[in-house]
Amino acid sequence: MSNPFSPSLLWQLADEHGTPLWVYDAGTIRARIAQLKAFDTIRFAQKANSNIHVLQLMRAQGVKVDSVSRGEILRALAAGFKPGFGEPSDIVFTADVMDEATLATVVEHQVPVNAGSIDMLHQLAKASPGHHVWLRINPGFGHGHSNKTNTGGEHSKHGIWHTDLQAALDAIRAGGLVLAGLHMHIGSGVDYGHLQEVCGAMVKLVEATKQAGHDLHAISAGGGLSIPYRTGDAVIDTAHYHGLWDAARKQAEAIVGHALGLEIEPGRFLVAESGVLLGTVRATKNEGSNHFVLVDTGFNELMRPAMYGSFHAMEVLRRDGRSLPAQDAVVAGPLCESGDVFTQGDGGVVLPRPLAGASVGDLLVIHDTGAYGASMSSNYNTRPLAAEVLVDAGKGRLIRRRQTVEELLALELGL
Ligand code: LLP
Numbered sequence: 001m002s003n004p005f006s007p008s009l010l011w012q013l014a015d016e017h018g019t020p021l022w023v024y025d026a027g028t029i030r031a032r033i034a035q036l037k038a039f040d041t042i043r044f045a046q047k048a049n050s051n052i053h054v055l056q057l058m059r060a061q062g063v064k065v066d067s068v069s070r071g072e073i074l075r076a077l078a079a080g081f082k083p084g085f086g087e088p089s090d091i092v093f094t095a096d097v098m099d100e101a102t103l104a105t106v107v108e109h110q111v112p113v114n115a116g117s118i119d120m121l122h123q124l125a126k127a128s129p130g131h132h133v134w135l136r137i138n139p140g141f142g143h144g145h146s147n148k149t150n151t152g153g154e155h156s157k158h159g160i161w162h163t164d165l166q167a168a169l170d171a172i173r174a175g176g177l178v179l180a181g182l183h184m185h186i187g188s189g190v191d192y193g194h195l196q197e198v199c200g201a202m203v204k205l206v207e208a209t210k211q212a213g214h215d216l217h218a219i220s221a222g223g224g225l226s227i228p229y230r231t232g233d234a235v236i237d238t239a240h241y242h243g244l245w246d247a248a249r250k251q252a253e254a255i256v257g258h259a260l261g262l263e264i265e266p267g268r269f270l271v272a273e274s275g276v277l278l279g280t281v282r283a284t285k286n287e288g289s290n291h292f293v294l295v296d297t298g299f300n301e302l303m304r305p306a307m308y309g310s311f312h313a314m315e316v317l318r319r320d321g322r323s324l325p326a327q328d329a330v331v332a333g334p335l336c337e338s339g340d341v342f343t344q345g346d347g348g349v350v351l352p353r354p355l356a357g358a359s360v361g362d363l364l365v366i367h368d369t370g371a372y373g374a375s376m377s378s379n380y381n382t383r384p385l386a387a388e389v390l391v392d393a394g395k396g397r398l399i400r401r402r403q404t405v406e407e408l409l410a411l412e413l414g415l
Contacts (some may be wrong), residue, residue, distance in 0.1 A: 001231060001313035001367045002273035004028045005391065010317060013396050014278050014363055017387050020297035021278040022374045024049075024399075026057055026392040028274035029370075033061045036270075038242040041088045041263040045223045046072055048267030048371040049275075053390055053399035055079035058270070066114075066265050067093050070102040073111055083109035085132040087180070087217055088261055094136060094183070095120070096158055103127055114183050114220075116159045118171050125175020132180045134220065135160055135168050139201040143194045144187035145226070146308040152186035159184070165205060169212045179214050181261070182206060185222025188268065190236065192244070198222075199248035206252040206260075218261035219252060221245045225269035229311050229368050236269070268371040275370025277302050277386075281316070281362045282334070290350070291329050293358045298333025298340045300380040302366060302373050309345045316356040317363040324357025331355065331364065335381050342366065374400075379408055 004025035013023055036042050043064045046055060050072055055065060056079045065081050067073040073093060077083065081090040089112045096116030098106070106113055107128040114134035115121050124131050138159030142152020151158040160168050172179050182205050184198055202219055209216060225236050249262045279297035286292070293316075304310035314331060318324070330352050333340040343353045358364070377385055384403035389396045 001229070002028065003367060004274065005276065007317045007321070009391070009394065009396070010276070010278060010363060010365060011319060013389055014280070016396075017389060017398065018402065019278045019280045019363070020301050020386040022275060022369070022386060022388040023278060023396070024054065024271070024275045024370050024388070024390050026274075026390055029054070029057060029271055030061060032270045032273070033058070033063055035238045036242070036264055036266070038239070038246075039221075039264040040261045041218075042270075043088075043092065043220070043263050043265045044270055045265050045267030046076065047375060049271045049373070050075050050375050051388055051399055052079045053397075054271065055081070057390070063270075064088055064090050064092075067091055067111070068095055070105045073102075073105055073109065077109065083111060085110055085112055085178075085180070088263065089132070089180075092134060094134075096136075098123060107131070112180055115168070118160060118164065118168050121168060121171040121175060121177060125171070125177050129176040130178060132178045133172060134181045134183045135165070135179070136183045136185070137162055137165060137205055139184055139186065139198065141194075141197065142186040143189065143191065143224075145189035145310070148308055149188040150186075151188075152184075162201070162205070165208055166212060169209065169214050172214070179209070179216050181216050181218035181220060181263070182209065183220040183222060183265075185224060185265065188224050189226045190224050190241075192240070195241065195244055199244050203248050203251045203255070207255050210255050215256065216260070218263055219249060220263040220265055223264070223266040223268070225266045227268055227272045227368065229313070231313075272368050272371035275368070275373060277366040277369040277373055279333075279364040279366070281358045281360055281364055283360060284358060290352060291327055293329045293331050293355065293364070294334070295331065295364045296334055297364075297366075297386070298335040298381075298383070299337075300335060300378045300383045301386055302342070302369055303376045303378070304372055305342045305344050306339045306348075309348070312342065312369060313367040314342065314353070314355060315365045315367070316358040317365060318359075319361065319363075324359070326354050326356050328352040329355045329358065335383075382408060384408060
């Protein structure tokens with residue numbers, strides 16, 4: 001668990017902006033970027049946190065961006081990332097499928113496409129001969145903190161199946177596209193055994209690409225770097241991680257006969273530990289043997305516990321700074337749905353958690369929520385999206401104002 005903020009700052013921000021509130025620490029994000037500087041290109045998987053101000057912070061540190069939708073491409077452009085086929089390009093669009101509006105956008109802004117299906121290559125070639133492409137390959141195995149975040153193997157919809165590499169290369173040649181690089185992302189949550197397997201698979205793909213008479217400029221290690229959500233969870237050794245990939249890159253360079261760029265594409269690692277979600281305790285009650293702490297934030301804000309059974313450390317802040325005796329509590333939100341519980345395991349089993357005793361008016365801090373928090377929020381139960389604040393050098397700045405219910409209703413009224 002990471003805790004970048006003092007209790008007094010969190011109280012001050014909650015008083016100023018209300019709750020639920022997302023708070024991110026710029027210094028933590030910069031520190032994580034610095035840990036990966038050995039890679040030629042750090043490409044932020046913005047799906048983890050796509051706030052334009054967070055993207056601007058990334059850009060100021062020399063980080064590039066991966067976009068997975070038309071909306072994310074437009075966010076990247078709004079944050080100042082440049083269109084075009086640079087080497088490396090500022091933006092890469094990664095997907096397995098592309099609608100007409102997205103196709104038009106990647107063509108207009110000359111955004112390289114990291115294709116996860118051969119059909120995408122055909123569609124792109126027709127609309128934009130000479131377009132730069134990456135191939136996202138599914139190596140036939142994957143790994144993830146949940147089966148929902150495993151993106152390799154035959155049960156995953158992601159990537160071009162490894163035995164179809166030749167067909168993909170043929171589509172590139174026939175369509176007059178330009179191969180920029182090879183990419184693999186087998187899931188979220190890394191262990192080093194898998195990493196060596198992925199590096200080995202990448203070298204084989206580079207070899208097959210060369211044999212097919214194609215050149216390329218870069219390889220991408222994908223993302224998936226884990227973070228210690230629980231005390232005692234492994235902390236990733238970024239030097240070791242880079243070392244394994246650098247060795248693979250050198251083997252690949254020997255095969256192609258020239259230098260290759262090495263990209264990494266993390267989402268969670270760069271932002272998860274920078275963020276907290278603040279909620280206010282609105283009620284406490286007992287239901288049989290369970291003590292409930294009910295807060296004003298739910299899975300429409302933070303979906304990870306309900307969706308994956310993910311663990312997030314939580315803490316109660318009292319305004320007077322005193323602490324009450326800890327007790328086993330079920331922490332739950334305001335949504336009209338039984339699964340709106342932050343203390344749950346896989347399959348929705350409720351796991352009461354020892355927590356400092358909470359009373360109405362206390363602040364609940366949910367840690368490590370800078371990744372896949374706000375970006376996965378919804379308007380379920382007609383709840384407006386929460387505000388976001390970025391703290392830099394101890395000073396908080398509003399980077400997204402709270403949505404209003406009136407804005408939601410306006411989408412449906414007066415059509
Ligand atoms: N690159 C690609 C092509 C991806 O699909 C992903 C994540 C990443 C990079 C970044 O992965 P990361 O470094 O963040 O593990 N909502 C889930 C995670 C889904 C990840 C989907 N793809 C969660 O909350 O854990």
